[in-house]
Amino acid sequence: MLSKLVLLSLTAIAPAAWGTTYLVTTEFLPPDRPLLAAVLRSLPAGLVLLVVLRRLPKGSWWWKSAVLGLLNFGAFFALLFVAAYRLPGGVAAMVGAVQPLLVAVLASRVLGERVGPVKLGAGAAGIAGVGLLVLSADARLDAAGVLAALGGAASMAAGIVLTKRWQPPVGPLVSTAWQLVAGGLFLVPVMLAAEGPALPAFTAANLAGYLYLALVGTVLAYWLWFRGIRLLPASGVSFMSLLSPVVATAAGAAVLGESFAPGQLVGLILILGALVAANAAGLNAGARRPQPQHRPVTGSASSPRSGR
Incomplete structure (x- = not known):
């Protein structure tokens, strides 16, 4: 259990950086x-x-790698930054909080992971917690920004599930490099067409x-993220993304002097409760379910399922 807690803690560094x-x-x-x-953020790294x-x-x-790079980086980064520029951080985080529920549904279909009432309840609590934490009464809504945030959540949800299903035959850092290049190459012509050279x-x-953003928010964060996806239930890992609005709110309070209202404390408690409940359910299910046997990958110094 200690090793799983350490792995969860290391994986949590990724959404904290995001x-x-x-x-x-x-x-x-x-x-x-x-x-x-x-x-x-993607191509040079x-x-x-x-x-x-x-x-x-x-x-x-x-x-x-091209498909994963498009989902995890190309489409996701583009939509993320569009949402970041067009929406207040709280609105974008609120919309993006649907991602764990999307992953839970996709994982049940593609990976055979059980959704269950605990994860559904944790997903709803996570969305409510993010809303209390970051959504202000005077937050403005921008249709294009909201659609971008929803699209980004869906893109990353599909990327998480396919990363878990396909299991790249290399270490997480190598797989991250392949996907960063693929996603970056997809973005270049889109950027040139939309923003000019x-x-x-x-x-x-x-x-x-x-x-x-390139070194900490991408290379380090995604290396830890993909490692966590390989070794933990996909739906449980996805709930870690709820840490992003927590860190965003804390950073806003610390750096920008933004206020922290009592209702936000309730939101924080809901988010932490959702994280604990979802990952406890996932780890217990993983402990009961026999693990599949994988063939070792020849010609590689580090198998993705051994010493990582």
């Missing part, structure tokens, strides 16, 4: 360039990792923001 995305986007990045932000790791996909993993004059703060 919780700083809205703050970094609004305070450090150039205005009105969401697709540029998505490209610079992926190319550097490919050069360092020197591993390319083989066989069906060319197209599988001209680049803004980057300030030191802009460069620092892009570097942080």
